Amino acid sequence: MQGDNREAASILDSPLGTEKTARLASDYDFNEKQTSLHCCTEPSEVHMRRDPMALFAVLQTTFLLALLPLRTYQSEVLSEPLPLTPESLNVSINSTKQCLHLQWTVHNPDYHQEFKMVFQIQISRFKASNVIWLENYSTTVKRNQVLHWSWESELPLECAIHFVRMRTMVDDARIPAPRLWSNWSSWEKADAQNSLGDHPLYVFPKDKLVEEGSNVTVCYISRNHQDNISCYLEDVLIYGRQLDQNVWAFEFKNVSFIRKTGTNFYCKGQGDPEGVVLLVSKVLEEPRDFSCETQDLKTLTCTWDPGNDTGLIQLPSYTLFESFSGKKTLCKHRNRCDWQVTQDSQEMYNFTLVAENYFRKRSVSILFNLIHGVHPMAPxxxxxxxxxxxxxxxxxxxxxxxxxxxxxxxxxxxxxxxxxxxxxxxxxxxxxxxxxxxxxxxxxxxxxxxxxxxxxxxxxxxxxxxxxTAEAAPSEAPDVWRDVTFVSGHPTVTLFWKPLSKVHANGKILFYNVVVENLDEPSSLKVLSVPAPANSTKVTLNQSSYQIYVTAHNSVGPSPASAVAISGHPGNENVEEGRMNGTEDGFPMSWKPQSRNATGYVVEWCDSPQHLPCVLRWKNLGPTNTDTVISSGAFRPGVRYNFRIYEISTKRMAHLLEKKAGYLKELAPSYNPKVNMSNLTSHSFTLSWKDYPTESQTGFIQGYYVYLKSKTGEKCHRGFEKTFLTDNSVCCKYTIDNPDQKTFVVKDLQPESAYEFLVTPYTSAGEGPLDDFRKVTTPDEYSHILIHIILPMVFFVFVIMIICYLKSQCEVKLLELS
Incomplete structure (x- = not known):
């Protein structure tokens, strides 16, 4: 086991504490006392047999006196130093782990006890005198015991020859001072280069496994001293330091994870490049969210979040240990582990999960009650x-x-x-x-x-x-409306209805029944069946009054009926149209009821009035509602929408109440009217135009602007105001605030002068486009007077010539007759 520090040899040369030999003497006295006590344990026998006991006491004393020199000799031996020199030192190389393994024995035939000993180990590199490591290794030694110790080298062992030696000292409390070191063992040589071939270039270590954030040293050995070697880390040229004539080393600090396949390092000279792959592992994380549960009180399942992948092919191992039972199991998955519950009624479990890889261990614990962690299987x-x-x-x-x-x-x-x-x-x-x-x-x-x-x-x-769920008959009557047109005095009714909502349809609507009842002839009924999903039908009637009923049918039955009444005569359509402004929410509108017996109101409009046919829409309101807001996703700015408000009588007859028109948002006119010019004189001309259809208007026309430009730059005439156009040209503008005025006379012009004019409408959002000005030139001031004089004279001369001609012809006829 590698030590964590280096100690100077002088520290170990200091004497160690010793134990006094008085203890041996004390032991001897205690034995003596015990012996004496043993001799006195049977006083009655001694009294009866005095002479034999006296002889036994003499013999016993003689025996103890004989033992005393032996114990004294033993005490003297233990008081002497024990310089036990290590023997059979053997050094082996583990290239995979870059370790030196030491094995030795301490042989002393005189002692059979265990001693605490210190072994001082020296390691040299390249030559014995170059000591690079000194460590003290303490352990308890038995007689002829084989001892082991390992040392991991930062420099790959293949890149240098290493030498190892050691010496010992007994560090036992039973040995008195001074405690002396033994002699050094002979140097043992560890040469990993013996196994190398004759290749010109080597790079070590091969496939080194390191942890992210650690330091690693790489070296190369060149057989050719004249060769110029360049080394690269991930294709980036790097420089190292020379250790020996043919050995260079490169130290990388705080290495980082790049990819799972490793970090590439290679060197190249004149021959083929040589390299190694550094397999960098991410730091093993402590398992998170560790918890256990059971679904059946028979098997415990513990789960956790293993954290980020270390990036190695070999995954970390996970072991689950339970302290109360002392059992453990190796987990088969990196985030889950199963534990079999025994039948010994154990309810409390103290689990420790240990995650371990090549570099480190991580552990987390949990105290778990079996009954409190039941997570049942799904039903x-x-x-x-x-x-x-x-x-x-x-x-x-x-x-x-x-x-x-x-x-x-x-x-x-x-x-x-x-x-x-x-x-x-x-x-x-x-x-x-x-x-x-x-x-x-x-x-x-x-x-x-x-x-x-x-x-x-x-x-x-x-x-x-x-x-x-199963279907049921529709629970609500369809929302029905009608559009009535008269052709040759006969009404043609187009019936519309809205599809029932899913809540009220209670099933798939199959068809609609339309029953037409002639109120003047109650026995006359006309029944129409309209297949779904149609939502309208057309009926031609005569000038009688009718009641029309519409019902929706599904597989179970019909809905309640919705009724509308139709009169055989046109109603009052002469209702003045009002204007209104739209908002972001739609068109707010209100009306005044005409009858106190109204059963409701209907607001009717078209979603897309600019497109035909009209997509009719309507909204039913109760009898107490005299205002509403009409909104639709189809409403667009710049489109005129026309609304008709009907009042529904108790007989379900609809009477037109009001008409309203409005824009959701007014826009400026998109084009100008076509203007005709007439009555051109040297001082004036007349402009006239026609109104264009309201459907094409993008807002309510509030009036017109008349623009007049003069090339001579004369002042604006009375009623005009000076303005600037978008091209910064000066222009005169006249405002017509009456949208019904369609003519305008431009006066006070100069004869024989060029002018440009334009007429454009305006709304609340702005005016029409200011382009396409038309040109006009006024005639000479006297040309019209000359025309009034010359034309009559020419006409008079022409008449005289005709008279003369006719007279001459008459004279010729008279002469011929005569």
Missing amino acids: YSLFPKSVSATNATVTWKVYSIGSSSALLCQLQLLGEGKVIQQHNISVRVNGEYLLSELKPDTEYMARVRCAYADHFWKWSELISQNFT
Whole structure:
């Protein structure tokens, strides 16, 4: 065993304590007293046989006097120094562990007792005079005992010759001072290079196993002194120190883990490179979260977190030791170990888990009560039976623990991933429970877990089973609305209905029944069956009044009926349209009721009014609701939405109450109207345009801006204001705040001048695009006067010429006649 310190030889040369020889004398006196006492143990016999006893006393005294020189001789021998020189010193090399193993004996034929002895060991490197290690090794020695000691070298043993010698000294309390060292043994040579071949380059140690954070020394031996050797660690050139003529060493401190396959070190000269792999292990961690449990009171399972992998192919070993029983077992897994419970009624266990690898040991302990650590096995055979629309009976089985122990089982009912019911049941072998208040045609999950009832510690694993309740007739009438159009005085009704929610459908809807009843002819019924999943149908009626009923049907039966009434004549559509503004939540709106007997209200709109056909939507409200907020994921900014509010009478007849239009968010106009120019003069011209459809407007048009630009840079005319466009050009702008005004006369212009104009609408969000200006040039100031004079003169001359021509023709005719 390698020592932890080095001591100078002078310290060991100091005398050791001795024991006084008075103890031997004391022992002798005690024996003497015992002998004398023995002689006096039978006084009556002595009295009767006085002469024989006197002779025996003389002989006994003579015998004790003869023994006294022998004991005195023994005391004198022990008082002498015992220079026991070590013999048969043998040194062997373990290249794998880089260790020197020493074996020797201490032979002294004169003594058979055990002595405490100190062995001083010297180790030299390269030559005997170069001592690199001095250590004192203390032990108790028997006669002819073979002793062992090992020393681990930091430098690979193949890289240097080592010499070993030792001497001894008895360090026993029975030996008096002075205590002297024996003579040194002869030097024993340990040469690992004898086994090397004639290769020109060697690198050691081979496949060295080291722990992360430790230091390691690598060396190379070169047979060719003239060769230039370069060495690399992970392809990085490094430099070492020369130990001998052909030996160089490289010391790496605090080595780190790089990869599981090791860290590469190699050297190369003129021949092939030689190298080694340093296998670096991460530090073995102490096991964490160490705990034990049992599922059946027969086998204990202890688990732990082993921590990070050390990175070695050979995994650490784990041993489980129990101190009360003194038993231990080697674990087969790195994070779990099984322990068989004996039948000796042992309840308390004191476990120690020992993790061990090549470098170190780690241990952790736990005090465990068997009864307090029962983790039952998961239940099994979970099965729902007698499942109806609203009830279901669930059964399951459990593994028994002991002969009389009960389990506490927890039954959970889940719907849509959430626990909606939870029940605790005491179970020994079989469990059963009736689940009630279930919804028809609904998928549920039943889950069961159990715990030890005598001492709750941990729930078992969950087992689960899905089941679906039976269908029931739909519980709610469909939400129905209608759209009525009149063709040639006859109403055409399109009926719409919303699919029932799963909560109210109570099963798969197969079809819808539509019953049309003519109120003027009660015996006249028309029944339509519309297969699901259709949600509308069209009915053509005459000018009578009708009551229409819609029911949804599943495999069990029909839902309650929803009724709407249709009049044979158009209602009042002349209702003024109001405006409203949308918010982030939708369109808030309110209205004033017309009748006190209203049974409700319906708000109707289209989700995508810019697309045809209209996707009709509606919202039913109770008779006390006179305001609401209409929201939809289909609402978009810049789209105009039109809402119609109906009041429902007691006869289920719908009367239009109000119309409203609004934008969820107004946007600036995306284009400008097409403008016509007319009445161009030298001082004015007239602009006119048409309104574009409201469906294409991105906001409520509040008015128009008329822009006028002059190339001469003249001042803005009356009513215009100076403004700057986005290109920093100067422009004059006139504001028309009446959205119904569609004409504008531009006045006070200069003759023979070039102008540009633009008309753009504006909303609360901004104005239209400021591009596509049109150009116009005013005529000369007198050109219109000249036109008014010349045109009549030309016309007059033309008339005279015609008259003259006609007159000449008449004269020619007269001459011919004459």
